[in-house]
Amino acid sequence: MLSSAHRTTAQDTAQDADVVIIGAGIAGLAAAHHLTSAGVTVSVLEAAPYVGGRMATDRVDGFLLDRGGQLLTTSYPELLRTPGLEGAALRMFSPGVLVHSDGRSYRSGAVGSARNTRSSRSALRTGAVGSARSALTAARALASAPRPQLGGAVDQARLGAALGRLASTPIPRLMSRPELTALEALSARGLPSRTVSGFIRPLLSALLCDPDLGTSSRCADLALRAFARGRLCVTAGGASALPELLARTLPTGVVRTDVQVTDTSINYVTTKEHGEIACRSLVLATGASAAAELLPGLRVPEFHAVTVLHHTAPVAPMTDPALLLDADRSGPVAHTAVMSAVDPSRAPDGRTLISSTVLGTPPPAAELDRTVRAHLARLYGTPTDDWELLAVHHNPEAVPAMPPPHDLRRPVRLLSGLYVCGDHRDTNTVQGALFSGRRAAHAVLRDLGVQPSYGTAPLPAVA
Numbered sequence: 001m002l003s004s005a006h007r008t009t010a011q012d013t014a015q016d017a018d019v020v021i022i023g024a025g026i027a028g029l030a031a032a033h034h035l036t037s038a039g040v041t042v043s044v045l046e047a048a049p050y051v052g053g054r055m056a057t058d059r060v061d062g063f064l065l066d067r068g069g070q071l072l073t074t075s076y077p078e079l080l081r082t083p084g085l086e087g088a089a090l091r092m093f094s095p096g097v098l099v100h101s102d103g104r105s106y107r108s109g110a111v112g113s114a115r116n117t118r119s120s121r122s123a124l125r126t127g128a129v130g131s132a133r134s135a136l137t138a139a140r141a142l143a144s145a146p147r148p149q150l151g152g153a154v155d156q157a158r159l160g161a162a163l164g165r166l167a168s169t170p171i172p173r174l175m176s177r178p179e180l181t182a183l184e185a186l187s188a189r190g191l192p193s194r195t196v197s198g199f200i201r202p203l204l205s206a207l208l209c210d211p212d213l214g215t216s217s218r219c220a221d222l223a224l225r226a227f228a229r230g231r232l233c234v235t236a237g238g239a240s241a242l243p244e245l246l247a248r249t250l251p252t253g254v255v256r257t258d259v260q261v262t263d264t265s266i267n268y269v270t271t272k273e274h275g276e277i278a279c280r281s282l283v284l285a286t287g288a289s290a291a292a293e294l295l296p297g298l299r300v301p302e303f304h305a306v307t308v309l310h311h312t313a314p315v316a317p318m319t320d321p322a323l324l325l326d327a328d329r330s331g332p333v334a335h336t337a338v339m340s341a342v343d344p345s346r347a348p349d350g351r352t353l354i355s356s357t358v359l360g361t362p363p364p365a366a367e368l369d370r371t372v373r374a375h376l377a378r379l380y381g382t383p384t385d386d387w388e389l390l391a392v393h394h395n396p397e398a399v400p401a402m403p404p405p406h407d408l409r410r411p412v413r414l415l416s417g418l419y420v421c422g423d424h425r426d427t428n429t430v431q432g433a434l435f436s437g438r439r440a441a442h443a444v445l446r447d448l449g450v451q452p453s454y455g456t457a458p459l460p461a462v463a
Contacts, residue, residue, distance in 0.1 A: 015253075016278040017043040019444055020269045021285050022261055022294065025053030026430065027421045028285025029246035029255075030437030031444075033083040036251060038441075038450050043277060044250070045259040045269065050240070051247045053287065054398060055430075057238030060390050062348035064238040065310045067393040069335075069357035070430065071207060071323070075230030078434035084249035089236040091343035094322040097206075097232070100379050101198055101327040108156070108199050109163065109227070155192050159199065162191060166221070167228035174221045179404045182208070185217035202325040203227065206335040209304045209399040209428070211359040216406035219427055226431070232323055237345050242430070264294055266417035281417045281444050285437065288400055288424035295414075301424055306398035307358040309372055310390040316341065316352040317380035324379055331375025332368075334359045354387070362394060400424040412436060413443040 019035055021028045024046035032042045050056065056067045072079075074092065079085060096110030180188075182204055186196045201213065207223040208215045235241045247255045256274070263270035264284075269277045284291045292298040321341040326333060336356035340347035347353040356372060363371045369392070373384040400423055410425040421440035426432035445452045 015043070017041045018279065018448070019043075019281045019283060020045065020277055020279040021283040022264070022269070023053065023285035023287075023290070023422075024048075024051040024243070024247065024255055024257065025285060025287075025422065025433065026055060026243050026246065027423065027433040027437040027440075028283065029084075029243055029250070030078070030082050030434045031283055031285060031421055031441040032250055032254060033246060034438055034441035034452060035444060036254065037083050038445055038452055040445070040448065040450060042250075042254055043279070044247075044255045045261055045271065045277075046255065046257045047260055049258050051255060051257065052240045052243035054395065055239040055243050057240035058391060058393075060310075062351070063310065063312070063353055063390055064346040065353075065391045065393075066234075066239040066308060066355065068239060068395065068398055069306050069308045069355075069359075070209065070239075070399065072233050072235070072430055073226045073230040074233055075226045076429070076431040076434075078431050078438065082246070082434050082438070084246045085242070087249070088242060088245050090233040091236045092321075093232040093234075093337065093342055094320055095231065096322075097199075097203060098320070098322045098324045099199055099202060099327045100324060103378075105324065105379075105381075107322070109159070109203065155195050158191060159195050162189070163224070163228040166225050169225065171222070171225075174225065175218055175408070177218065177221070179406075180217045181213060181404060182210070182215045182217050182220035183213035185220065186213070198327045200224070202327045202329075202334070205359060206323070206325060206357070208402075209306055209357075209359055210401070211329075211334060215402045216404040218404075218408070219402045219406055222408075222427065223429070234339075234343055236343055238343075261294070266415075280448065281419065283440055283444065284418075284420040285422055285440070287397065287422060289397060291420055291422065291424075295418075295420070298420065302401040302403070303397040304399040304401055304428075305360055305362075305394070305396045307362040307368070307392065307394040309356050309358070309369070309392050311354045311356070311373075311376075311384070311387040312347070312390055313352045313354060313384070313387045317354065317376075317382045326375070326379060330378065332358045332363055332371055333375045333379065336376060336379060353390075368392065400428045402428055409439070412440040413447075416447045419443055 018041045021032055021042060021044045024044050028044055032044050035042045054068050058065045096107050098105045099108050186200060204213055204220055205211045260272040261269055262272055264282060266282055284294055288300050292300045316338050318338055319341055323335055323337050325335050333356045339355045340353040362368055369389050377384045412419050412421050412425055419440045421436040423433040426436040442452045
């Protein structure tokens with residue numbers, strides 16, 4: 001949450017601003033940074049008592065428990081370009097992923113180059129693994145892995161080479177491919193069916209929060225490209241650390257939480273706590289459903305539901321900071337990780353935190369924990385009877401769906417003075433939310449006749 005130095009109360013006198021932004025999620029906060037960097041005065045209004053929207057983290061008995069299950073990659077360009085993120089730190093998963101199939105787990109998809117394995121800062125700066133040498137190195141590493149499960153060494157080499165090619169493919173070329181659903185496109189890529197079902201499908205399900213892979217194949221290609229060019233990661237200190245950092249690094253008083261907006265216009269916003277705030281432009285940076293309530297007629301997409309469960313165990317089921325996927329889809333859990341191994345700050349000293357994500361409609365509440373525990377026992381190969389459930393978070397509108405045809409650049413400028421941003425205007429990732437905030441801010445600045453300022457400072461990562 002915002003510290004007291006960055007929050008205002010109902011007794012504070014609201015000041016007029018050039019731009020009012022409704023919503024303090026990462027899209028709205030990113031837009032605020034681009035606008036203030038250009039010298040425009042901004043007021044960000046958030047109805048909740050905290051910033052971040054769906055990127056929220058609860059504190060329970062010393063544990064940091066994310067409410068959402070979305071993953072980041074170090075190759076997201078907006079992590080480098082968004083002003084205010086210079087002080088952020090990332091905790092990375094082990095290269096590739098662990099895939100559980102036929103009763104055992106194996107590592108696959110570790111295509112990161114030696115450069116970004118040795119130096120996470122360099123990986124964030126360049127994110128490149130697309131050279132022929134790096135693809136060949138990845139293919140050899142996969143081919144020599146013990147107990148190959150994806151059809152043998154040849155299929156492993158094909159997978160490594162395919163990911164290497166994807167990493168170096170320019171985005172315009174990816175966008176020129178015929179647009180199908182991700183599932184339809186997978187069958188036409190020339191990879192063995194075991195490779196698709198044993199690695200690509202569970203990985204894409206985790207990256208897109210879409211177990212049925214009805215997502216646009218172009219969006220799926222972008223997700224796989226980001227995976228191939230970087231490393232899966234989370235924000236050190238919980239998902240909320242990213243929006244909290246963006247809020248802290250804005251000028252004092254810009255962000256106001258606990259503010260209920262009752263009426264909106266291009267020239268003013270009326271709030272329950274502060275009365276009327278005059279402005280020259282209005283940016284809606286809420287979720288899609290909330291934006292449609294404020295702006296009737298705005299299209300609301302379908303959503304992917306996500307349920308996140310957090311457990312603690314007397315003994316960690318594994319020490320590897322890896323993302324574990326279930327290729328067999330033998331239970332409700334799509335992916336799980338010992339998060340205290342990935343980011344030790346998320347659990348008290350000596351304690352273990354296991355976070356697991358269920359995609360789509362979860363089992364009934366009365367059966368959810370029992371069913372998930374049984375599945376986790378198979379995935380980790382250890383009894384889970386003595387695990388303690390810390391929290392369950394279910395969000396039926398966790399991630400906007402992106403079925404084909406999907407417009408990757410939905411308009412953020414509705415008319416001069418009225419703009420909208422969020423992951424429902426771009427891709428349904430943190431990258432998409434941040435970039436939509438940039439696009440909205442630049443549209444505002446163009447209409448105001450102000451030259452935008454670009455932020456390119458590097459973002460440090462923690463291995």
